[in-house]
Amino acid sequence: MKxxxxxxxxxxxxxxxxxxxxxxxxxxxxxxxxxxxxxSFASYSTHRTLMQGELNIYKLCDPAEYDGVVIFSTMLxxxxxVMEIVEKAKKKSVPVVSLGMEIDGVPSVTIGNAAGIRExxxxxxxxxxVKDIVFIGGTEDHVDSIERLEVxxxxxxxxxxxxxxxxxxxxxxxxxRTIEALDKVLSGRxxxxxxxxxxxxxxxxxxxxxxxxxxxxxxSRVKVTGFDNIENGTIFFPALTTVKQDFETIAHxxxxxxxxxxYSKKKPPRIVxxxxxxxxxxxxxxxxxxxxLRRLYCKHSFQRSQDDNLVEQNERVMxxxxxxxxxxxxxxxxxxxxxxxxxxxxxxxxxxxFNGEYFEDVMASDEEICAGGLKGDLDVAVxxxxxxxxxxxxxxSVDLIPAYKKKKKEQHVxxxxxxxxxxxxxxxxxFTDDPYVLKESMIYTYLEKLQxxxxxxxxxxxxxxxxxKDPMTGLYNRFGYENKALPLYQQSLEKLSRMTVLFVDIxxxxxxxxxxxxxxxxxxxxxxxxxxxxxxxxxxVAVRYGGDEFxxxxxxxxxxxxxxxxxxxxxxxxxxxxxxxxxxxxTASIGFVTTDPKNRPKADLWDYVxxxxxxxxxxxxxxxxx
Numbered sequence: 001m002k003x004x005x006x007x008x009x010x011x012x013x014x015x016x017x018x019x020x021x022x023x024x025x026x027x028x029x030x031x032x033x034x035x036x037x038x039x040s041f042a043s044y045s046t047h048r049t050l051m052q053g054e055l056n057i058y059k060l061c062d063p064a065e066y067d068g069v070v071i072f073s074t075m076l077x078x079x080x081x082v083m084e085i086v087e088k089a090k091k092k093s094v095p096v097v098s099l100g101m102e103i104d105g106v107p108s109v110t111i112g113n114a115a116g117i118r119e120x121x122x123x124x125x126x127x128x129x130v131k132d133i134v135f136i137g138g139t140e141d142h143v144d145s146i147e148r149l150e151v152x153x154x155x156x157x158x159x160x161x162x163x164x165x166x167x168x169x170x171x172x173x174x175x176x177r178t179i180e181a182l183d184k185v186l187s188g189r190x191x192x193x194x195x196x197x198x199x200x201x202x203x204x205x206x207x208x209x210x211x212x213x214x215x216x217x218x219x220s221r222v223k224v225t226g227f228d229n230i231e232n233g234t235i236f237f238p239a240l241t242t243v244k245q246d247f248e249t250i251a252h253x254x255x256x257x258x259x260x261x262x263y264s265k266k267k268p269p270r271i272v273x274x275x276x277x278x279x280x281x282x283x284x285x286x287x288x289x290x291x292x293l294r295r296l297y298c299k300h301s302f303q304r305s306q307d308d309n310l311v312e313q314n315e316r317v318m319x320x321x322x323x324x325x326x327x328x329x330x331x332x333x334x335x336x337x338x339x340x341x342x343x344x345x346x347x348x349x350x351x352x353x354f355n356g357e358y359f360e361d362v363m364a365s366d367e368e369i370c371a372g373g374l375k376g377d378l379d380v381a382v383x384x385x386x387x388x389x390x391x392x393x394x395x396x397s398v399d400l401i402p403a404y405k406k407k408k409k410e411q412h413v414x415x416x417x418x419x420x421x422x423x424x425x426x427x428x429x430x431f432t433d434d435p436y437v438l439k440e441s442m443i444y445t446y447l448e449k450l451q452x453x454x455x456x457x458x459x460x461x462x463x464x465x466x467x468x469k470d471p472m473t474g475l476y477n478r479f480g481y482e483n484k485a486l487p488l489y490q491q492s493l494e495k496l497s498r499m500t501v502l503f504v505d506i507x508x509x510x511x512x513x514x515x516x517x518x519x520x521x522x523x524x525x526x527x528x529x530x531x532x533x534x535x536x537x538x539x540x541v542a543v544r545y546g547g548d549e550f551x552x553x554x555x556x557x558x559x560x561x562x563x564x565x566x567x568x569x570x571x572x573x574x575x576x577x578x579x580x581x582x583x584x585x586x587t588a589s590i591g592f593v594t595t596d597p598k599n600r601p602k603a604d605l606w607d608y609v610x611x612x613x614x615x616x617x618x619x620x621x622x623x624x625x626x
Contacts (some may be wrong), residue, residue: 003406004034005258006066008058008085010075012043014441015230016247017072020099021413023251024070028411031259033067035413036400041444042077053420055081057428059373060416062398063094068258070251073108074100074143097254107268109253113144113227114151116243116275120225121155121197123241123277128223128284130194131161134185136207137199138173145170148199148227167193171203178206192222195283201226201233204240208282219284229278235297238281239290249273307345311442314342319453323460326483328359331457332381336389343384347435348412351402352382353395354419354427362462370424378427401430417447421455470544472522473529481543485553488541489605492555493597500557501605502566502592503612504532504550505620512584520584524548527580528588531573535565551609559594566590589623591616 007024009017017037024035038061040054055078063069069089073082082098086106089096098108124130135152138145153163169185171178178198186192198204204226208218218224218238226233226242233240253271263269279285318338325331335352343350356379358369374397383390383402392402401414412433419427429447431438437446468480476484492499506512506528513521525548532542532550541553554565569590577586593611595603 002065002067003032004036004066005255006061006063006069007035007037008061008069008071008076009037009039010043010072010077011039011041011444012075012077013228013230014438014443016075016228016245018439019247020072020251023248024255025411025413026248027252027255027259031255032409032411033259034406034411036061036066037413037415039415039417040076041417041447043075044444049423051077052423053425054418056373056420056423056425057416057418058085060397060400060428061085061088063089063096064092065398066094068095068097070097070099070254070258072100073098073103095258097257099250099254102270105265105268107257107263107270109250109257109271109273111245111250112272112274113147113243113245114275116245116277117148117151117197117227118155119277120241120243120279120283121152123279124195124197124223124225124283125155125159125161128195130223132194133161133163134167134169134193134196135163135199136178136181136185136196136203137168137170138203139170145199148197152197171198171206173200173202175202175206178203179210182207182210192216195223195225198224198226201228201230201240201242204242204282205232205236208236208238208240219282223283225283234280234290235294237294239287239293240278241280241283241285242278243275244278245275246273307436308442311345311437311446314338314345315446315449315453317342319449322453322457325457325461326464326487327461328356331359331461332379335382336384339382339384340389343387345436346384347415347432347438349385349430349432350382350435351380351384351430352419352427353400353402353430354379354381358426359458359461362458363465366421366424366426370426374425374427381427400428417443419447419451419454421451426454473526473533473544475529475533475550476541476543478543478545480541481545481551484541485543485551486605488539488553488555489595492595493601496597497556498558498594498596500552500554500559500562500565500592500594501608501612502552502554502562502569502590503545503609503616504528504552504569504588504590505616506548507587507589507620508585509548512586516584520582523580523582524584524586527576527582527586528573531569531576534572534576535568545609551612557594562592562594566592589616589620591619 028035038057040057042051042054045051058081069085071082071085076082086096086103096106098106100110102108102110133156135149137149156163166188167185169181171181196207198207204224208224211218211222216222226240229242229244233242250273253273257269280287280290321334321338322331325334339350355369355374361369377394377396380392380395380402383392390403395402400416415431415438417429418425419429437443468476468483470477506524509521512524529544532552536542539555543551545551573588591612593608593615595608
């Protein structure tokens, strides 16, 4: 009983995704399933490694965990990734549906692009008398751009008109490139065209804006049309004549395939959902509806700007909170506290999951830690649900959602998005149901800033370790003593908890240096340090206090346990000495004292270090005659 589906999508058109989610949710209410949306922003960069870091989110999608997998196959920005997902689903006999691309042996729900663009071009010619058209496509090799160009040519030819090659430009689906393409096309013409047909709304809006800058009124002098029916096109003036893709219906049909009757693998369903024209103002038609939409948008603009500012403010606060953390545990605590105070824009629940080693072992390279991807048990850094903190330490890379359990007659949408540096993925974030940052198209910048903060944090932790650690032994140095041992002692005073201070000194160090050389002296120091480190537990602090002197701070430790710690260090030193076949005798004297916060509340750590040092010296003198 899985009762959940996986949706592999790309954030290039969040409005299209939002419409699709409406369709999935309507089906979820009927068939009672949860929706797991694996969402990347691979299309936001042409940098290969950055794109791969985004695409790696789909590797977390294990088809066996879902009733079916739906792929926005023409939007993932990687046909190779699409086929990887398809093959994984096929191997595990899980239904997989392609939205957009027809794939052998796989059901598909495609968008009938031709119907909508055909009606728009026909409308321009028949209802507005357009004869001279310029076409601005996305890219020359993109299937959607090619189809929209071919349909425009066909409709024009059917009306005795011709679209010349010199009247075709490519704006690469973006604003600035569209202006360059428009300038190139218009510079080769004697007069303005009657209409400019664009392959998407973003390019159409860029054309309208650029024409206005040049003193050309749209639509009285040039009519402009787009494709996609995005919100910015509806509130723009003039509102765009465009084409609507019915993603809500597309999602419905995909769910029908997954939860409907079994289909033949030799002849899987091929469903086409036609696009429809949306006639508005940019072609010269009047529509009172768009005035209402603009007024509504303006009424909500103040609240929206306030919310946007607060989201940015929350992110700044988060960055400040984690900028100076001492270690990974401190980082998790500060992140948890931050999101407990500020979680109103991430949805009904918010999770942040990490490969803990990435922030624990900051001296290791990204390659060493992240090369294998996100596998096994992962650390739950943040888990906020219903405004409350969930005390969940880990989650498997298969379950993905901390403490997840499908509840009957209750449906949720989980948006899983990658956290990475270049192509090294160290975790993911989960937004739930109706997150404001997703609805208001802020999610990419939100995640970008979050990842920048986490990257800087790792660098800072690395610098802190370089600053706090002794380069020869890897133990803390005097700075580390101040930054680690002193706060630990202060905590013990506040909790009235005992701790032990061990002072370790290498015996006959001068003789080793004089008789065997300083290189062997360095080996002796490293060997003793390694014996100490072999016995360290997570919350202990070991310090190279001087040339051949070491401190070990053990919280929650009484005299009996301290004696055991001392014996284990001595035992491990003997083992390491034999394994290294050293040409000299290597031993260490160890003195220790246990703090007494109840009876000596005003004593500082230095007092106990001095006492442990004095005891060590007595042992050295008694046992070794030094």
